[in-house]
Amino acid sequence: MTDKKKITKINSTQYLTDSNGNPILNKDGSPRKKGGRPKGSTSKYSYSSEQKKKIAARKALKQKRSTVEKLEKKLRSKKQILKQQETTIKKFENASDEQTVSRQGKVVTESEVSSLPDSVQQHLDATNAFVAFMPNEGPQTDFLAADEKDVLYGGAAGGGKSFAMLIDPLRYCHVKGHRALILRRSMPELRELIDKSRELYPKAFPGTKFREVEKIWNFPSGAKIEFGFLEKDADVYRYQGQAYSWIGFDEITHLPTEFGWNYLASRLRTTDPSIKTYLRCTANPGGVGAHWVKKRYLEESEPNKSFVGSDGLTRKFIPAKLLDNPYLAKDGEYERMLLSLPPIQRKQLLEGNWEVNEGAAFVEFDPLIHVVTPYELPLHWERVKGIDYGYASESCCLWAAVDPQDKTIIIYRELYQKGLTGEALGTQITERELDEYRSVPGVLDTAAWARTGYTGPTIGEVLLKAGHKLRRADKNRIAGKVQIHEYLKQPTPESRPRLQIFNTCPNLIRELQNIPLSKTNPEDVDTHAQDHAYDALRYLIMSRPRMTDPITEMIRLKERVFEASDSTFGY
Numbered sequence: 121m122t123d124k125k126k127i128t129k130i131n132s133t134q135y136l137t138d139s140n141g142n143p144i145l146n147k148d149g150s151p152r153k154k155g156g157r158p159k160g161s162t163s164k165y166s167y168s169s170e171q172k173k174k175i176a177a178r179k180a181l182k183q184k185r186s187t188v189e190k191l192e193k194k195l196r197s198k199k200q201i202l203k204q205q206e207t208t209i210k211k212f213e214n215a216s217d218e219q220t221v222s223r224q225g226k227v228v229t230e231s232e233v234s235s236l237p238d239s240v241q242q243h244l245d246a247t248n249a250f251v252a253f254m255p256n257e258g259p260q261t262d263f264l265a266a267d268e269k270d271v272l273y274g275g276a277a278g279g280g281k282s283f284a285m286l287i288d289p290l291r292y293c294h295v296k297g298h299r300a301l302i303l304r305r306s307m308p309e310l311r312e313l314i315d316k317s318r319e320l321y322p323k324a325f326p327g328t329k330f331r332e333v334e335k336i337w338n339f340p341s342g343a344k345i346e347f348g349f350l351e352k353d354a355d356v357y358r359y360q361g362q363a364y365s366w367i368g369f370d371e372i373t374h375l376p377t378e379f380g381w382n383y384l385a386s387r388l389r390t391t392d393p394s395i396k397t398y399l400r401c402t403a404n405p406g407g408v409g410a411h412w413v414k415k416r417y418l419e420e421s422e423p424n425k426s427f428v429g430s431d432g433l434t435r436k437f438i439p440a441k442l443l444d445n446p447y448l449a450k451d452g453e454y455e456r457m458l459l460s461l462p463p464i465q466r467k468q469l470l471e472g473n474w475e476v477n478e479g480a481a482f483v484e485f486d487p488l489i490h491v492v493t494p495y496e497l498p499l500h501w502e503r504v505k506g507i508d509y510g511y512a513s514e515s516c517c518l519w520a521a522v523d524p525q526d527k528t529i530i531i532y533r534e535l536y537q538k539g540l541t542g543e544a545l546g547t548q549i550t551e552r553e554l555d556e557y558r559s560v561p562g563v564l565d566t567a568a569w570a571r572t573g574y575t576g577p578t579i580g581e582v583l584l585k586a587g588h589k590l591r592r593a594d595k596n597r598i599a600g601k602v603q604i605h606e607y608l609k610q611p612t613p614e615s616r617p618r619l620q621i622f623n624t625c626p627n628l629i630r631e632l633q634n635i636p637l638s639k640t641n642p643e644d645v646d647t648h649a650q651d652h653a654y655d656a657l658r659y660l661i662m663s664r665p666r667m668t669d670p671i672t673e674m675i676r677l678k679e680r681v682f683e684a685s686d687s688t689f690g691y
Contacts, residue, residue, distance in 0.1 A: 268434040272417040274403040275440035281402035296342035297392035300366035305374035356383040365390040368400040373407030411634035505562035506660025516652040534625040542582030563593040563663040593659035600658035628653040
């Protein structure tokens with residue numbers, strides 16, 4: 121037994137003692153040491169050789185366990201690949217022909233086939249049994265095979281457009297650098313597409329994972345397909361700095377203007393030379409953006425004919441009809457449902473007719489009676505202009521002459537341009553009025569007179585300084601729309617309407633033809649649609665200056681005498 125005094129003499133702080141100061145002994149009779157670092161020690165604790173061996177053994181055991189776990193994970197992955205191969209083989213064993221494969225909804229992709237044993241692949245090549253996707257004959261096949269940069273697949277409902285939109289970006293999903301973007305107008309509208317993709321993509325590319333929060337599919341190759349929305353023009357900046365090799369918009373006529381589509385086209389690029397870039401969109405006729413979609417894809421060429429747009433992009437419009445989808449058209453039930461729709465909707469959704477416009481705000485507008493070839497206007501007719509200002513969007517100025525006999529308003533000139541400052545707008549207006557005997561008085565959007573925190577002159581003040589006689593417009597939206605309806609009326613079949621437009625004003629004509637009613641307020645137009653020329657016309661009709669007597673006007677012209685009809689604004 122160890123002597124207590126000797127222990128204490130050696131180092132009493134290292135050993136455990138009882139209340140009487142006697143050392144506590146281990147089973148072998150040796151004194152029991154205290155655990156942990158010695159009291160007052162500041163240096164690193166020094167392990168005994170036995171402790172060091174134990175620590176090293178634990179580390180080695182941990183490493184071995186980690187190695188075993190990795191091997192088990194790899195084994196599970198190999199088993200999964202084997203299972204996928206067996207599943208792929210069963211697809212061919214259970215299908216006697218390609219039609220059976222299609223009816224069963226089986227999707228066999230190139231990546232699946234490449235993972236099979238060589239003997240199986242040779243058999244598939246020899247028997248021509250491989251079917252990746254079986255599109256419907258006709259437009260759907262043409263859309264997926266199209267090599268043009270920018271393609272619209274549009275027309276009747278039920279033609280298989282949305283499904284084709286999901287299939288087309290898969291063309292490069294075996295390449296790491298491929299990144300696709302599929303868009304709808306709003307996030308809720310994406311749900312149907314996402315649900316369809318859940319059925320398709322994992323079958324087409326086993327191992328594909330969907331990230332719910334980001335709405336992105338990650339493919340085994342490293343390729344990505346992203347779902348997004350573009351509800352308003354400002355939403356395009358969500359994709360600023362991004363690069364995509366494929367961009368598609370399902371139901372593009374829901375997009376009010378082409379600004380967003382043009383901006384997204386600038387995001388279309390790739391550093392991989394093996395990947396071609398594409399723009400793809402689908403649509404039914406009608407909708408808030410039908411006018412610009414029709415102009416972009418339908419007015420420059422015949423259907424199914426490739427052409428080069430004004431921006432240099434190769435384009436094609438591929439029309440779709442219900443009969444193109446044999447699965448929907450087979451029993452006729454879906455067709456009978458479409459036949460029960462109102463005439464305009466029936467023509468759009470069943471026939472794919474782009475010439476009719478559902479929900480147009482001004483159904484009485486007829487280019488045959490409201491649009492005329494320019495002619496010389498008498499000098500003594502009162503002139504007036506209406507201005508709707510915008511910088512990011514278009515500024516519009518309309519000039520009108522008023523026939524003193526029947527008070528008919530003739531719109532004879534338009535300015536329609538975006539990106540104009542107040543000074544630039546004033547210059548543009550001045551240049552267009554060089555043939556006028558005086559500056560045409562007018563009305564300006566009240567928003568152009570607001571400072572909104574800016575300390576400099578307002579747009580209205582800038583235009584006044586440039587010599588333009590302007591006052592604030594009457595912006596009563598409902599009353600203004602009612603007045604336009606009144607001016608569009610044709611009193612008798614033999615008489616002319618009280619509003620006529622020179623055919624040199626294409627933007628006003630287009631907006632009156634296409635601007636739809638508001639879905640929330642049927643008494644107003646849809647403010648999300650292009651309405652700049654419409655607003656300028658509304659201001660002009662509601663707030664035009666008082667007319668002078670034609671005789672007085674002739675005397676004034678002859679004598680070159682200016683008499684203000686408005687003491688405040690000078691007209």
